[in-house]
Amino acid sequence: MTFLSIPQMSDKIKVYIYQFSAIVVLLSAVLFSVNPLIAPYTLGFGALGLTVGTLLNPYPGKNFRGKRLFYMQVFGALFMIASAVFMYFNLKYWVMCLLIGAVLTLYAGFMIPKILKKENEEL
Numbered sequence: 001m002t003f004l005s006i007p008q009m010s011d012k013i014k015v016y017i018y019q020f021s022a023i024v025v026l027l028s029a030v031l032f033s034v035n036p037l038i039a040p041y042t043l044g045f046g047a048l049g050l051t052v053g054t055l056l057n058p059y060p061g062k063n064f065r066g067k068r069l070f071y072m073q074v075f076g077a078l079f080m081i082a083s084a085v086f087m088y089f090n091l092k093y094w095v096m097c098l099l100i101g102a103v104l105t106l107y108a109g110f111m112i113p114k115i116l117k118k119e120n121e122e123l
Contacts, residue, residue: 014056019047025080029098032087040088043098047080050105059112066115068110076104 014108032039054077059070080102086094 002057009056011102017049018023018053018057021046025050025098028037036087036090036114039086043094044081045109046084047077047084047101050080052078055104059116061114061116061119063119066112066119069112070117073112076101076108 028039028042028046031042051074054070054073059066061067078101079097083094083097083101086092086097
C-alpha cells in the first residue's frame with residue numbers, strides 16, 4: 001500500500017452509501033416544505049454521497065454507450081449538488097436542477113445494467 005492509495009471498499013458498502021444518499025436526497029426535498037433551514041444541508045450531504053457513490057462505481061465495460069451513460073449519471077449527481085446550492089440561497093432553480101439530476105440518474109441507472117448485460121452476452 002503506497003502513501004496515496006485509497007483502500008478498496010467492498011461493493012456492499014458502496015451500494016449502501018449510494019442508497020442511503022438517495023434516500024437522504026428524497027427526504028430533504030420533502031423536508032424543504034417543513035423546515036427550509038435544514039433542508040439545504042441535508043440535500044448537500046445526500047448529493048455529495050450520490051456523487052461519491054457514483055464515482056466509486058465506474059462503468060466496468062468497454063462499450064462507448066455505457067461510458068456515456070456513466071458520465072450522464074455523474075452529471076446528474078452534479079446537478080443535485082447545484083440544487084443544494086440553489087436551495088441554500090433560496091432560489092427556486094433548485095427544483096429544476098433536482099428534477100434534471102433525478103431524470104439523468106434514473107435513466108442511467110436503468111440503462112447501464114442493460115448495456116452491461118448486452119455487452120457480456122456478446123463476449
